[in-house]
Each structure stands twice: as structure tokens, then as C-alpha cells.
Amino acid sequence: MLALLAGNKDPFDLEGITRGPGTRDCPTEIPSAFDERIIGCICHEKSSSVNYMWLYRGHPKRCECGHWFKLVYKAPV
Numbered sequence: 063m064l065a066l067l068a069g070n071k072d073p074f075d076l077e078g079i080t081r082g083p084g085t086r087d088c089p090t091e092i093p094s095a096f097d098e099r100i101i102g103c104i105c106h107e108k109s110s111s112v113n114y115m116w117l118y119r120g121h122p123k124r125c126e127c128g129h130w131f132k133l134v135y136k137a138p139v
């Protein structure tokens with residue numbers, strides 16, 4: 063609540079992240095204050111399902127659709 067009052071509308075990064083190029087060398091970066099996080103990839107623009115997976119710090123991961131993700135450190139709130 064204090065973060066919201068300070069102007070941070072998404073202190074826990076729960077809003078969707080627009081994917082970047084998503085290559086192995088330029089993965090979409092996912093912020094987390096922990097060593098692991100569950101993420102969901104909407105693999106195709108018109109897909110009606112989400113592909114959930116665990117992402118671990120230091121281990122970039124490739125979704126079944128070929129998109130790469132990487133966990134990056136973010137200081138806790």
C-alpha cells in the first residue's frame with residue numbers, strides 16, 4: 063500500500079510484460095526478488111491458453127514456442 067501511495071502502480075510486477083525479441087542472446091527479462099518465479103507465455107497472439115513454467119535465476123529458459131526468458135534481480139519492495 064505504501065508503494066502504491068509512492069506512485070508505484072505495480073510493486074509486485076503482476077501486470078503483463080510485453081515480450082521483446084526473445085532470442086537466446088536477447089531474452090525477455092522477468093524481474094524477481096527471488097531465485098525462481100512462475101511465468102506464463104501467451105505463445106501466439108490469438109491463443110486462448112497460457113503456457114506456464116518455472117523460471118530460475120541463472121538459467122534462461124526457452125518456451126515451447128521458441129521464445130526465451132531470463133530472470134533478473136529486482137530489489138524487494
Ligand SMILES: [Zn+2]
Nearest residue numbers: 103105125127
Ligand atoms: Zn511461448
